[in-house]
Amino acid sequence: MKKRKIVEEIIFRILTGIASYSLIVILCLIIIIIFIKGFNALSLDMIIKTPKGGYYYGGEGGVLNAIVGSLYIAFGATLIAILIGMPAALYINVHLVRYRRTQNTIRYFIDALWGIPSIVYGAFGFTLMLFLGMSASLLAGIITVALLITPIVIRTFDEVLSTIPKGLHEASLALGSTRAEMAFKVMFKQGFSGFITAVLLAFGRGIGDAASVLFTAGYTDLVPTNLDEPAATLPLAIFFQLGSPIPEVRERAYASAAILTIIILISSLTARFFSQKYSKSNLK
């Protein structure tokens, strides 16, 4: 009996270990393959030049248009998602704290929104765009991606806020805080590292999504200078280049993927740095 337990323990440990480490291996494989395949095409030109004539047939240029377009869309959409998502998550956890049923209903709807595929958001954004008389543009792209990522900000931040003990609610109310003071001075600070995670997740999803921007942001070889101009994005740049029959262009697709991955890794590291710097035990 004792021996069986020891064997069980060993098998369980091996299986859970494999499951955990295989994820790290997969991430490393993805990064390695992208970098190997795109290595020849990775150059300074890729990130500082826009596509010149004949770029998609192997001509000169880079994907600056898509890098800038993607950053504009992701930052704009994340900003909107924070402006809507942060108060919404605080509302659910501060004002609705007595109303369990309403809380759960709202959470159910937000979960449903999170689950909607991004192509559906793209189609919805496209319809909205036509309804408002807009053409494919940076603004339309930002609004559509914001719709896609706002539920992520709300639910992720909400998850963290909902774990804050009720004793802290009571303590801050007992001191004479209003609910708004409690929300911003206590709850937001307490859940700050979770808020950073929420923003990071949303930013990553927003910058990496192709389907939502396909019809709404359009595509252009120019760097957008205005909200009503179309904007290129990295996922679409990868998509168009990867479909090319010319090997050099396909290499550039991998190089573009590498650039996108680097942007996401940088944002992830920055967020991690800030979330640790402002974590509860370091707050001043």
Add this chain to the structure above:
Amino acid sequence: MEIKISETMIEQLIKTPEIKLNKQDSILRIKNLNVYAGNHHILKNINLEIPKNKITVLLGPSGCGKTTLLKSINKLTDLYLELKVSGQIYIENDDILNTIKNIPLIRQKMGLLSQKPYPLPVSIYKNVAYGIKLKGIKDKKLIDYNVEKKLREVGLWNEVKDRLNYSADNLSIGQQQRLCLARGLAVKPLIILADEPTSSLDPVSSKIIDNLFRELKKHYTIILVTHILRQAQRLADNIVFMNYGEIIEQGNPDEVFKNTKTSHMKEYMVEGN
């Protein structure tokens, strides 16, 4: 001139000083307080007067309604939809249960100390300054002065004066509890509501809190919830024994402990000792 004195006037003359005395002595009066959670009757017709500058101990077994009574006093019952509260609670002659006055201001008349310390997610300094700022005080020197004063009152100043800007999370649990007390005192309450404040502390930290209460009762009224009989015997000036949501004995601790009337409390005292 002839003055006619009726019987009722004499009665009133005799009664008036007594009423005045009562009002001066008690800082908080609870009348016919009932609390329901769904069909469950948690507090049953509570009538209670809390004497000023004394330690009133709410004693009783777990689940007897002590904490609910404490939460009703500063309206934290508002956080729980399932709780239905009726009756009157008078603080300085304001019925706080049925008032239209600003609830945060009413809550500032009471400082809360809970079972576990919940420091705010900011520095030690800001924890104490928080309540002072809520009172509208913006002058930095005045805030500094008050922070130091309150930290001294709870005997924490010397332990934390060199790390005021560090997170309150880094303090030991006993220090955190004293910080929460200082934070509560900073809003200048009339009453301190303490809900088993030493239950998560080690004996040394518990003793510090007990001694603090003895000092603090000179300036504040303290309502202490506990199920520890010895703590009640050490600290109480006034004992309220509760069982199943009812007050079954109350009064001076010497009387209550020596001449225990009810079997529930007798049993509790035997087990507690």
